[in-house]
Amino acid sequence: xxxxxPFVAGPMLKNTExxxxxxxxxxxxxxxxxxxQPTSLNIVGEHQIxxxxxxxxxxxxxxxxxxxxxxxxxxxxxxxxxxSQKEVxxxxxxxxxxxxxxxxxxxxxxxELLQVTPLNRLAFTQIIEEFKTQGLLPVLCLDDxxxxxTNRDERRKEFDDGFYDxxxxxxxxxxxxxxxxxxxxxxxxxxxYRFVSSFFNVGHVIKLGEFTTDEAIKLTRLTVDSLEETPAxxxxxxxxxxxWGKRHPYLLQLAGYYLWEARQDEKDLKWAKQRxxxxxxxxxxxxxxxxxxxxxxxxxxxxxxxxxxLVVLMITMPTSMSIILGGxxxxxxxxxxxxxxxxxxxxxxxxxxxxxxxxxxxxxYLLNLIKK
Numbered sequence: 625x626x627x628x629x630p631f632v633a634g635p636m637l638k639n640t641e642x643x644x645x646x647x648x649x650x651x652x653x654x655x656x657x658x659x660x661q662p663t664s665l666n667i668v669g670e671h672q673i674x675x676x677x678x679x680x681x682x683x684x685x686x687x688x689x690x691x692x693x694x695x696x697x698x699x700x701x702x703x704x705x706x707x708s709q710k711e712v713x714x715x716x717x718x719x720x721x722x723x724x725x726x727x728x729x730x731x732x733x734x735x736e737l738l739q740v741t742p743l744n745r746l747a748f749t750q751i752i753e754e755f756k757t758q759g760l761l762p763v764l765c766l767d768d769x770x771x772x773x774t775n776r777d778e779r780r781k782e783f784d785d786g787f788y789d790x791x792x793x794x795x796x797x798x799x800x801x802x803x804x805x806x807x808x809x810x811x812x813x814x815x816x817y818r819f820v821s822s823f824f825n826v827g828h829v830i831k832l833g834e835f836t837t838d839e840a841i842k843l844t845r846l847t848v849d850s851l852e853e854t855p856a857x858x859x860x861x862x863x864x865x866x867x868w869g870k871r872h873p874y875l876l877q878l879a880g881y882y883l884w885e886a887r888q889d890e891k892d893l894k895w896a897k898q899r900x901x902x903x904x905x906x907x908x909x910x911x912x913x914x915x916x917x918x919x920x921x922x923x924x925x926x927x928x929x930x931x932x933x934l935v936v937l938m939i940t941m942p943t944s945m946s947i948i949l950g951g952x953x954x955x956x957x958x959x960x961x962x963x964x965x966x967x968x969x970x971x972x973x974x975x976x977x978x979x980x981x982x983x984x985x986x987x988x989y990l991l992n993l994i995k996k
Contacts, residue, residue, distance in 0.1 A: 810823075
């Protein structure tokens, strides 16, 4: 009998028994949730680092982690998949998830408000305020929050500063808590899309990175089911999975997935490695659309602009050229002119990056390069 593969090749882990690590992040969410004034969080990390798995795991297990769970209502909503093209659709998607909770359905007033149509900003506010009256704190785990910013020109009229200000007002009133996942910090999106709402200065940021070595080893030692103690992978396969996937959660899952499939289908290790590399190629292609890879090209383009600008300005400045040809005695003046031109262009580039909201990203990118 062939058992199911304990490793996940998809974007999100849904089985709580297979969830590994992220204890510190989970404790941070619980801590902010239990405070006298709940603090919203922004979970930040690169593509496929485990943000969705963390949010979904918290959604499934929060009742075992939080004292007095009757005081909370927690929902999970992926904005990538939800029909959130318009603001009213966003409210409707949230209302539908809230309505699915048993402790909500036994409150006649909440049931009435959640079924109001159209469900606009005012109606949504009244719903959240009624939750507070009932002594319930709605905790919304909103995955892929950056989906609200895509196609900004089309959606700006929907998700404007007023939309975010209203959410911030409910958060400040301790009537609502948000746990948001995104590839970049919210304040970066704020500058990029020129929002002025204080919503983007979210209370706490959790940055997800790769697993620790112990967590990576633990993942490669997953068993077929919770009743077994023998790891699904042999010791050799575990070592290979760690070599291929390093400490990256998604890559480790992929490595384990294909190593397991190879043995079950009586394939060799070469087959597993080929399948792994093919999937990694697809993964890298997806990453090209994310800022980590865009920034390297931005830096290259900035340097090219700087060099082209230097050449053009030197050619179009007869005085500078005559100084160069006039003799060695005036070389210092020439170097000073070039230095002034270079500084001017650098200031111009920094100004452009600042106005377009890209400067914080490039700063973070350069810091990461230095650390490496």
